Structure formats: C-alpha cells, structure tokens
Amino acid sequence: MSFDLNKFDEIRTITADVQPIIINTSVDNSNDENLNGFGSNSNSRSEGRDTILRTIDEEDNTSILMTFHNTNPSPLIIILTIISSISGFMFGYDTGYISSALVAIGKDLDNKILTYGEKEMITAATSLGALCTALLAGLLADSFGRKPIIMVSNVMFLIGACLQCAAHTFWTMVIGRFIMGFGIGIGSLVSPLFISEISPSRFRGRLTVINCLCITGGQLVAYGCGAGLTHIEQGWRILIGLGLIPPTIQFVVFFWLPDTPRFYIMKGQLDKACKVLSKTYRGSTDDLIHEKVEELSRLNNSIPGSNIWMKTINSIKEIHTIPSNFRALIIACGLQGIQQFTGFNSLMYFSSTIFETVGFQNSTAVSIIIAGTNFIFTIVAFFVIDKLGRRLILLIAIPGMIISLILCSIAFHFMGIKFQGDETIVVNNDGISGWGILIILGMIFYVASYAIGIGNVPWQQSELFPQNVRGIGTSFSTTTNWIGSLVISSTFLTMLENITPSGTFGLFAILSFISLIFVWICYPELSGLELEETQQILTGGFNIKASQILAKRRKQFQSVDDFENNFKPTVENIIEYD
Numbered sequence: 001m002s003f004d005l006n007k008f009d010e011i012r013t014i015t016a017d018v019q020p021i022i023i024n025t026s027v028d029n030s031n032d033e034n035l036n037g038f039g040s041n042s043n044s045r046s047e048g049r050d051t052i053l054r055t056i057d058e059e060d061n062t063s064i065l066m067t068f069h070n071t072n073p074s075p076l077i078i079i080l081t082i083i084s085s086i087s088g089f090m091f092g093y094d095t096g097y098i099s100s101a102l103v104a105i106g107k108d109l110d111n112k113i114l115t116y117g118e119k120e121m122i123t124a125a126t127s128l129g130a131l132c133t134a135l136l137a138g139l140l141a142d143s144f145g146r147k148p149i150i151m152v153s154n155v156m157f158l159i160g161a162c163l164q165c166a167a168h169t170f171w172t173m174v175i176g177r178f179i180m181g182f183g184i185g186i187g188s189l190v191s192p193l194f195i196s197e198i199s200p201s202r203f204r205g206r207l208t209v210i211n212c213l214c215i216t217g218g219q220l221v222a223y224g225c226g227a228g229l230t231h232i233e234q235g236w237r238i239l240i241g242l243g244l245i246p247p248t249i250q251f252v253v254f255f256w257l258p259d260t261p262r263f264y265i266m267k268g269q270l271d272k273a274c275k276v277l278s279k280t281y282r283g284s285t286d287d288l289i290h291e292k293v294e295e296l297s298r299l300n301n302s303i304p305g306s307n308i309w310m311k312t313i314n315s316i317k318e319i320h321t322i323p324s325n326f327r328a329l330i331i332a333c334g335l336q337g338i339q340q341f342t343g344f345n346s347l348m349y350f351s352s353t354i355f356e357t358v359g360f361q362n363s364t365a366v367s368i369i370i371a372g373t374n375f376i377f378t379i380v381a382f383f384v385i386d387k388l389g390r391r392l393i394l395l396i397a398i399p400g401m402i403i404s405l406i407l408c409s410i411a412f413h414f415m416g417i418k419f420q421g422d423e424t425i426v427v428n429n430d431g432i433s434g435w436g437i438l439i440i441l442g443m444i445f446y447v448a449s450y451a452i453g454i455g456n457v458p459w460q461q462s463e464l465f466p467q468n469v470r471g472i473g474t475s476f477s478t479t480t481n482w483i484g485s486l487v488i489s490s491t492f493l494t495m496l497e498n499i500t501p502s503g504t505f506g507l508f509a510i511l512s513f514i515s516l517i518f519v520w521i522c523y524p525e526l527s528g529l530e531l532e533e534t535q536q537i538l539t540g541g542f543n544i545k546a547s548q549i550l551a552k553r554r555k556q557f558q559s560v561d562d563f564e565n566n567f568k569p570t571v572e573n574i575i576e577y578d
C-alpha cells in the first residue's frame with residue numbers, strides 16, 4: 001500500500017479552515033419537535049441542537065465499514081492488546097499482593113508488628129502515587145506518546161518493587177509502594193486508552209475488558225502466590241520480587257511495537273498512522289484507510305491551540321463548557337467513584353485481615369476465593385458486556401451488591417465481632433461460626449455482582465468522550481478512581497474499629513443504593529453505539545430512552561449490506577421507531 005503524503009497535506013490545509021462537521025443535518029431550527037424525544041426542556045433542547053451541530057467525532061461511516069471487513073481482530077491488535085494489558089496485570093498484582101503481605105510481614109519492618117494505621121498507610125501509598133500520575137497521564141500520553149509513557153511506568157514499577165523487596169523499615173516500604181503507585185496510575189489510564197484507540201469499534205468493549213481481566217487475573221495470581229509463600233521465611237519479599245518480571249517483558253517488547261494511529265496523527269506522522277491502520281483494519285481498501293486518516297486529521301485540527309499546552313487548556317475549557325462533554329464527565333467520574341466508594345477494594349486489600357478476624361486459620365488462602373470470584377465474573381462480563389449492554393448490566397448487578405452487603409452487615413452484627421485498638425480483635429464466637437460462613441457467602445455474591453458490572457464498565461470511559469477531550473476526560477475520571485481507592489484503603493480498618501464492621505458494610509450498602517439511582521438517572525445505554533452517537537445522545541440531556549432505542553437498532557445491523565441499505569438511524573427515525 002502506498003501513502004500519498006501530498007494528499008494529506010492538502011487535506012490538512014483544507015480542513016484547518018473548514019467548519020466542524022455537521023453530523024446530523026436533519027437537526028435544525030425547525031426540528032424542535034423531533035428533539036422533544038431527546039431534551040427534557042426547551043432550554044436543553046436548544047442547547048442540545050447547538051451541541052449536535054458542534055459535535056465532531058471520528059467514528060463515522062468509514063469506521064463502521066472498515067469494521068465490517070474485519071470479523072476478527074488482526075494479529076497486531078491482539079499483540080498490542082496483550083502487551084499493553086500487562087499494565088493491567090501489574091495494576092492487579094501490585095494492589096493484590098498487599099493483602100497477604102500485610103499479614104506475612106509480621107515483625108520484619110522496624111522489628112515490630114504493624115499497627116492498623118501503618119497497614120493503611122502502606123496500602124494507601126500506592127493509591128496516592130497512582131492518583132498523582134493519573135492526573136497527568138493523559139497530558140503526558142498526548143505529548144510524548146502512549147507507548148513511551150507506558151515504558152516510563154515500567155521503570156517506576158521496577159524501582160518501586162526493588163525498594164520494597166529490600167525494605168527493613170516502615171518508611172522504605174511506604175516510599176517503595178508510593179513509587180510503584182506512579183506506575184500503576186499511568187498504566188491504569190494509558191492501557192485502556194491504548195486499547196480503545198487501536199481497536200475497531202466492534203471489538204472495543206471486549207478488548208477493553210481484556211485489560212480488566214488482566215487486572216483481576218493479576219490480583220488472583222498475587223493472592224495465589226501470597227498463599228503459597230505464607231509459611232516461607234521472608235516469603236513476602238519473593239512475592240514482591242516476582243512483580244519485577246511482567247514490567248520487564250512489557251518494556252522490552254514495546255521497543256518493537258508501534259504507537260496508536262491517533263497519536264501519530266496528533267504528531268503529523270500520517271504515514272506511520274496509515275501503516276498501523278492497515279494492519280489493525282486488515283482487508284480494508286487503501287481508500288478507506290486514507291479516508292479514515294483524513295477524518296482523524298480533521299478531528300485533530302479541530303482542537304484549538306498551537307501547541308500541546310494550549311490544546312490541553314482548551315480541552316479543559318471544552319470539557320466543562322460543552323454540555324455533552326460535561327455530561328460525559330459526570331458519567332465517567334460518577335462511575336469511577338461508584339466503583340471505589342461501594343467498598344470493593346476494602347476486600348481486595350484487607351480480606352486476609354478480615355478472614356483472620358472471622359476465625360479462619362489460613363486466611364490468605366480463603367481470600368483467594370474473593371480474587372477468584374472477581375476473576376471468573378470478569379470473564380462473564382467479557383461475554384455479556386456488548387450483548388446485554390453496560391446500563392442493563394449495572395442495573396442488574398448493583399442490587400446484587402446491595403443485598404449481599406446488607407447480609408454481611410447483619411452477619412457481622414450477630415457475630416458480635418469488634419475491632420478494638422490497633423492490634424486487639426475481640427471475637428465473641430470461637431472459631432468459624434454459621435455467621436462466619438454467611439459473611440463469606442455474602443462477600444462472594446457481592447464480589448460476583450461487582451465484577452460483572454461496576455468492576456468493568458467504568459474502564460470503558462474512553463467511549464464517552466470525543467477525541468478533543470478524551471485525554472483530559474479520562475485523566476479526571478481515572479483520578480476520581482484513585483481518590484476513591486485512597487479514601488477506602490486509608491479509612492477501612494479505622495471504620496471497622498469506629499463504626500463496627502456491621503456499620504461499615506451497612507454504609508457501603510447505602511452508597512450502593514445511591515449509585516443505583518445515579519445509574520438509573522444518568523447512564524444511557526452506549527453499547528454498540530459509535531462515538532458520534534454517544535455525543536448525540538448526551539446532547540440536551542442524558543436521554544436514557546433514546547439511547548436504548550438507538551442501541552437496539554444498532555444491534556440489528558449485522559453486515560455491510562445491511563448497514564448500507566438501512567443505516568443510519570437519525571433523531572427522526574428514532575422518534576418514529578419509538
């Protein structure tokens with residue numbers, strides 16, 4: 001395939017001056033009637049109309065046609081997804097091993113048993129580090145590239161792990177965890193971004209879940225290794241040391257792999273972008289690939305600003321001032337907040353401590369059940385996420401979380417368990433009781449409900465934002481995730497102590513209930529929709545009903561012919577269909 005760069009120069013010159021694409025020309029001043037189905041009041045209708053006219057996105061007919069030529073992801077997509085998902089694995093492994101390490105460390109740091117406060121600090125240091133870099137990662141990835149930034153995160157992982165392996169004091173451990181957190185923060189944002197940018201829309205949902213599978217798989221492996229190393233002297237150091245292997249592999253392999261087409265286009269390297277696109281959209285004609293690059297270049301030109309800093313400032317403005325972007329931001333941050341504030345990671349980080357309290361001898365081994373359930377139900381999510389739809393999954397799964405949290409709260413109450421002081425645990429029952437079993441069953445059901453829904457859906461965040469605000473939007477929402485993780489990891493044991501385990505799980509149940517209401521009101525059905533449609537849906541309101549109709553319609557198109565003959569649903573025919 002030969003790439004005519006002159007053609008691109010022409011495109012760039014022309015498109016630098018053109019007005020934003022009008023996606024839906026049928027929406028104009030005379031169409032207030034049709035917008036009734038979308039906006040909830042006249043203000044939001046006219047605001048919606050303006051926004052529709054301004055909406056720009058890359059996922060138009062070209063992408064859809066290219067996707068139809070590819071019924072399976074190409075080998076390059078598979079390799080890139082697997083290699084970038086190593087970041088997910090590291091995210092999982094490094095947040096997972098701490099549960100058993102905290103139990104195994106004993107008096108190895110400063111020759112004394114760790115207090116609850118110290119345990120919380122060691123755990124929270126990683127979330128704090130991740131929070132710092134998540135805020136910058138979008139900007140850094142736009143400036144230097146997705147691939148180099150992932151490679152920088154590998155170096156952070158390595159430095160952090162080495163410091164922890166060698167730690168003999170509490171503070172060395174905290175610093176090691178903090179630096180490792182830098183790597184996790186970058187990886188948690190850039191890896192799903194990388195995957196969503198290289199995958200055709202047809203596979204995007206599932207390929208992003210692969211990153212989540214690696215997170216939960218990493219946690220499971222960490223728990224497994226933790227259980228195996230429990231009785232080995234200083235085994236926790238080996239556990240952390242094993243974490244040096246995956247980032248080394250990722251670092252080395254990335255030398256031979258390309259960056260994403262969107263990044264190359266941002267840097268004006270159109271030839272490279274074409275090369276990657278021709279390998280990721282196998283079987284597409286040269287013309288389609290040229291057209292795709294043309295669209296992406298036009299989109300890139302649409303971000304105002306002469307350099308990356310100005311573009312970033314403008315993106316920040318645009319994300320707050322354009323209503324559809326702001327709604328996307330509310331949804332993305334809301335979902336990430338829900339993922340953390342409903343308490344799942346308190347189990348991830350402290351399940352060994354909880355099970356030890358409830359009376360289990362090999363508490364680390366029992367915790368594997370938690371990590372295993374999380375992993376298995378993420379696999380289930382992989383198969384159902386595009387079929388059932390993100391919204392429906394959440395509306396089914398969150399009530400499951402609420403029921404199980406209430407069960408755990410009741411069981412903890414009747415078990416008469418109390419956390420007192422830093423080291424004293426008072427259990428009124430001897431050994432494992434019926435209530436202890438109920439707690440485990442409740443937790444398993446909770447984790448299954450979490451993993452199938454809110455554990456995955458927020459990481460589909462890239463699909464909510466158009467290209468010009470995607471970096472900044474995902475940075476904000478990933479930061480929300482890490483703030484939640486930080487709050488939960490640094491307060492959970494203190495909550496157990498002060499408001500009792502029963503009160504803590506009751507609180508998580510209330511927060512889950514509020515989350516359910518949020519999802520019900522604010523989260524439209526986005527599965528199967530092209531990104532352009534997401535923007536239309538978020539124009540003038542959250543438009544839940546319209547989104548469901550559009551998603552349903554979209555699922556009906558199975559082939560190129562089907563698409564060419566019947567597409568494209570417009571505001572009018574959605575209303576008609578309704």
Ligand SMILES: O[C@H]1[C@H](O)[C@@H](O)[C@H](O)[C@@H](O)[C@H]1O
Nearest residue numbers: 212215216345348374455456
């Ligand atoms: O999606 C992941 C996954 O659910 C993990 O199990 C959890 O520990 C993370 O916090 C979350 O972001």
